[in-house]
Amino acid sequence: MGSPATGASTWRLLVVTVIILTALAVLPRFVEIYQTQLLTYGLVFAIAALGFNLLLGYTGLLSFGHSAYFGAGAYAVAFIVRDLGVQSMELCILGGLAATILIAALFGFVCVRHTRIFFGILTLALSQVLWSLAFKFFWVTGGTDGIRVASAKLTLYGGLINFAGPGAFQRFVYAYYYYVLALFAVSTVIMWVIVHSPFGKALQAIRDNEVRARFVGISVQRYRWIAFMISGAFTGLAGILWVPLNGLTTPDILYWPFSGEIVFMSVLGGFRTFTGPIVGAVVFNYLKTYAVASTEYWQLLLGLVLVILVMALPTGIVGTVARMTSKLRGRI
Amino acid sequence: MNLLETVNLKRYFGDTRAVDDVNLTIADGEFISLVGPNGAGKTSLCNVVSGLLTSDSGKIIFKGHDVTHAAVTARVRAGIARSFQLVNLFDDLSAFDNVALAVFSREGKIRNMAALAHLDHDVIVEADNVLGQFGLAGKRNETARDLAQGERKLLDVALAYALRPKLLFLDEPTSGVSTRDKGQIMDTIASVVRGEGITAVIIEHDMDVVFKYSNRIVVMHQGAILAQGTPDAIRNNDQVAMILLGSSGPDAFTRKD
Amino acid sequence: MTIFIIQILNSFFYAAVLFLIAAGLSLIYGVMRIVNLAHGTLYALGAYVSAWVVGSALGHAVSGTLGLAGLLLLLPIGAVVVAAVGAVIEPTLLRPLYRRPEEYHLLVTFGLLMIMEDVIKFLFGPTPLTAGLIMDRMGSLPIGLLIYPTYNLVVIATGFFAAIGLWWFIYRTRFGVILRATSQDRRMASALGINVGRVYIQAFAIGCFMAGLGGAIVVPAQAAVLGIGIEVLVLAFVVVVVGGLGSLEGALVGALIVSFVRTAGIQFFPEIELAVLYLIATAVLLVRPTGLFGRA
Numbered sequence A: 001m002g003s004p005a006t007g008a009s010t011w012r013l014l015v016v017t018v019i020i021l022t023a024l025a026v027l028p029r030f031v032e033i034y035q036t037q038l039l040t041y042g043l044v045f046a047i048a049a050l051g052f053n054l055l056l057g058y059t060g061l062l063s064f065g066h067s068a069y070f071g072a073g074a075y076a077v078a079f080i081v082r083d084l085g086v087q088s089m090e091l092c093i094l095g096g097l098a099a100t101i102l103i104a105a106l107f108g109f110v111c112v113r114h115t116r117i118f119f120g121i122l123t124l125a126l127s128q129v130l131w132s133l134a135f136k137f138f139w140v141t142g143g144t145d146g147i148r149v150a151s152a153k154l155t156l157y158g159g160l161i162n163f164a165g166p167g168a169f170q171r172f173v174y175a176y177y178y179y180v181l182a183l184f185a186v187s188t189v190i191m192w193v194i195v196h197s198p199f200g201k202a203l204q205a206i207r208d209n210e211v212r213a214r215f216v217g218i219s220v221q222r223y224r225w226i227a228f229m230i231s232g233a234f235t236g237l238a239g240i241l242w243v244p245l246n247g248l249t250t251p252d253i254l255y256w257p258f259s260g261e262i263v264f265m266s267v268l269g270g271f272r273t274f275t276g277p278i279v280g281a282v283v284f285n286y287l288k289t290y291a292v293a294s295t296e297y298w299q300l301l302l303g304l305v306l307v308i309l310v311m312a313l314p315t316g317i318v319g320t321v322a323r324m325t326s327k328l329r330g331r332i
Numbered sequence B: 001m002n003l004l005e006t007v008n009l010k011r012y013f014g015d016t017r018a019v020d021d022v023n024l025t026i027a028d029g030e031f032i033s034l035v036g037p038n039g040a041g042k043t044s045l046c047n048v049v050s051g052l053l054t055s056d057s058g059k060i061i062f063k064g065h066d067v068t069h070a071a072v073t074a075r076v077r078a079g080i081a082r083s084f085q086l087v088n089l090f091d092d093l094s095a096f097d098n099v100a101l102a103v104f105s106r107e108g109k110i111r112n113m114a115a116l117a118h119l120d121h122d123v124i125v126e127a128d129n130v131l132g133q134f135g136l137a138g139k140r141n142e143t144a145r146d147l148a149q150g151e152r153k154l155l156d157v158a159l160a161y162a163l164r165p166k167l168l169f170l171d172e173p174t175s176g177v178s179t180r181d182k183g184q185i186m187d188t189i190a191s192v193v194r195g196e197g198i199t200a201v202i203i204e205h206d207m208d209v210v211f212k213y214s215n216r217i218v219v220m221h222q223g224a225i226l227a228q229g230t231p232d233a234i235r236n237n238d239q240v241a242m243i244l245l246g247s248s249g250p251d252a253f254t255r256k257d
Numbered sequence C: 001m002t003i004f005i006i007q008i009l010n011s012f013f014y015a016a017v018l019f020l021i022a023a024g025l026s027l028i029y030g031v032m033r034i035v036n037l038a039h040g041t042l043y044a045l046g047a048y049v050s051a052w053v054v055g056s057a058l059g060h061a062v063s064g065t066l067g068l069a070g071l072l073l074l075l076p077i078g079a080v081v082v083a084a085v086g087a088v089i090e091p092t093l094l095r096p097l098y099r100r101p102e103e104y105h106l107l108v109t110f111g112l113l114m115i116m117e118d119v120i121k122f123l124f125g126p127t128p129l130t131a132g133l134i135m136d137r138m139g140s141l142p143i144g145l146l147i148y149p150t151y152n153l154v155v156i157a158t159g160f161f162a163a164i165g166l167w168w169f170i171y172r173t174r175f176g177v178i179l180r181a182t183s184q185d186r187r188m189a190s191a192l193g194i195n196v197g198r199v200y201i202q203a204f205a206i207g208c209f210m211a212g213l214g215g216a217i218v219v220p221a222q223a224a225v226l227g228i229g230i231e232v233l234v235l236a237f238v239v240v241v242v243g244g245l246g247s248l249e250g251a252l253v254g255a256l257i258v259s260f261v262r263t264a265g266i267q268f269f270p271e272i273e274l275a276v277l278y279l280i281a282t283a284v285l286l287v288r289p290t291g292l293f294g295r296a
Helices: A007-029 A033-059 A067-084 A089-111 A116-136 A168-196 A198-208 A210-215 A220-246 A256-269 A276-294 A298-312 A316-331 B042-050 B072-078 B095-106 B121-133 B149-161 B179-196 B207-213 B231-235 B238-248 C002-032 C039-059 C063-074 C077-097 C102-124 C132-138 C150-172 C174-184 C186-191 C196-218 C228-243 C248-268 C270-287
Strands: B002-013 B016-022 B025-027 B031-035 B057-062 B080-082 B167-171 B199-203 B216-221 B224-229 C140-143 C146-149
Touching: A007 A033, A007 A168, A033 A168, A033 A198, A033 A220, A033 A256, A033 A276, A067 A089, A067 A116, A067 A220, A067 A256, A089 A116, A089 A220, A116 A256, A116 C102, A116 C228, A116 C270, A168 A198, A168 A220, A198 A210, A198 A220, A198 B095, A210 A220, A210 B072, A256 A276, A256 A298, A256 A316, A256 C102, A256 C228, A276 A298, A276 A316, A298 C077, A298 C102, B002 B042, B016 B042, B016 B224, B025 B199, B031 B042, B031 B179, B031 B207, B042 B080, B042 B167, B042 B199, B072 B080, B080 B149, B095 B121, B095 B149, B121 B149, B149 B167, B149 B179, B179 B207, B207 B231, B216 B231, B216 B238, B224 B231, B224 B238, C002 C039, C002 C140, C002 C146, C002 C150, C002 C174, C002 C196, C002 C228, C002 C248, C039 C063, C039 C077, C039 C102, C039 C132, C039 C196, C039 C228, C063 C132, C077 C102, C077 C196, C102 C228, C132 C150, C140 C150, C146 C150, C150 C174, C150 C196, C150 C248, C174 C186, C174 C196, C186 C196, C228 C248, C228 C270, C248 C270
Parallel strands: B031 B199, B031 B216, B080 B167, B167 B199
Antiparallel strands: B002 B016, B002 B025, B002 B057, B216 B224, C140 C146
16 A cells, blocks of 8 residues: 555556456356356455455454445345335445445444444444344344345346346346446446545554544544445445345345455455455355355365464465565566 | 633643643744653643643633634644654555645545545645655655654654644654754754744753754743743753753753753 | 243343353453454354263263263363363464454454354254253242243352352452453563463463353253354353453343343343344443443
């Protein structure tokens, strides 16, 4: 997060971004449909981790309750589709975001009064309020059965694309992949601008030194609160996009171990870098999917990865790769 | 009109009277040194006025407004800034970003989340200017953590100065640096502060420095103001000499840390 | 009236178990400033081991000679095993992290939670384990027109004596003094010649023992199922947050408050019973961040 980017490095960044996005765009032509689906999940989690890391990486607050915002987005969509009969995905996104931001504003207002471990416990406790409500009010939420949201009921781009008729599933997978990819790209750009804006710098200042931040005129609590809402909104968007993909929302995504998984993703990729959480989320998604497919004891496997990561590679994948390349460059 | 006025300002820590009924008036453009033995209440007074500590009773009037209960950020916006005795920086950010933050804040741009910080030409010029004034231009891209102690002290002051305050508190800006660097740091600070017409209150132990730079000296003892006046008046004040001698040996006026 | 008495007894039953778990969590936080996310899973491990030991003993011919008292004495084996696991975890996984930010403590104990959940599944299988036979054999007591399981009173008594024992241990023994000194100032303790490393292992093992004991005494009344540890951890958090992280008295009072609110909740507002508990924890943290009994 060091020096401001010079013209040359901005160009390099732009070129790399375009190459990666192009690669992601043509990828479905070369892989089977299941891989496309899997990558869609990865991109959705990347948006969630991106949001989460605005708090951990940039503001210095470790939330152990981000399942709340992911779940709030997901359940909001489920309610909108089921109870309001809305079909447009865009309306679902707007409604879901409004609900998530409202909850993030409420929870955040309470949580930003504390930092460090108390912040973590507060976010966790509040997320479990939502979980227990989703769990207990089964006549509203379907309890542990959750709420089904059939992709056939939805339309994209204001009704331009719908999923009725034959071959609907395949069409949905591909259309939705590009839909998520586009939103992922937009989210990434927005987040990149935010963390490189004066406001983003102020958050980093708060992370580094709360007292001094106040003495350069930054209202620490208010900035934390705003960051909390933005963070919740991104994670909520991920929850919104996840529902049609999964076809079902259950209380599991509100339960606190899912918050742990979001933390896991960010640390896996490296929470001190911008791209770390994105890489971490995509890799985590593959890791978990293949672990679940190959062994009954996938949690053990993931747990070992996490412990080894913390012990040996605390800077995550991106941090470690960056260090290695700079070492290599140094040698040449 | 006075820039700052404290009225019967008090702050106790249990039985310790850190700030005891202080009535201090500061006029625009002064360069004041706050001296006194360790524990005299200099830093506490600075903390209470800048807002780091709350006061128990009394008033703080700044530019005619009562800021006694104002938040730190409100005081900063009103024009009170300070540096810290123990360097207090954004350690993971570059020297440039440290100063740029203060510039963004002063210009009211810091809330902006829709623009890239490193493309704001005005702020870049301004921040580089400030770094240059403090001799840190060559270190602009270095992480604050990696700077030398003297450079960190200067950056700490630069951060406060970049807010373009009306009133600047400098809490021992030269503590913990070598004697050789000390003079250079003080020259830099004095020239910048005087050049901009900023009113400064400096806490300093080195009486050579105090006599050389200040146009008024305020002597504190046990939380209260014991004496104040021009450097000459203070130099010839026996009571002050007693206090300062008593605490720091026979070379009080020539002591070098 | 009878129902009322039974509800009060139920509350004390809950409180006894929650106190054991929360006291361990609080002790570990108090001494080494680590919030152990795997603590609930250690409780689950205690429950599984004890249920397994009792079950195996019953399967053998010796069971006839063991009798009820013998079976009861087998229960704490779960706690001892968990303490032993703790004594391995602290020096290997936690010690390297004390100097690192607390994010890493949470992460590593979260990883540990994932690992241990599956180890439990691997060792004991997916079917619930219970030591319900102990409960059956102990019979019940008549309370008014209703009956109440005698074993529940054993749990309440265990919680009561554990609280007294722990209090005596921390405030009246030499080791307690060392423990408190270390928790207040690690460097000073080390300068005074206290072997901080050893104190940490011991404190962590004791904390784990408490969690394991909680599981061990609950398993005759409630079956050990996968995931109970994850569920109970959040409740233990509520207890320590209400009482104050790192405070023994706080764990006791917190456990009582949570248990009584929960019992009342199940009776009167079952849908929001858990939500109310989490909101209480939130409210306490807001008004008194250090909890009812915590120090800054």
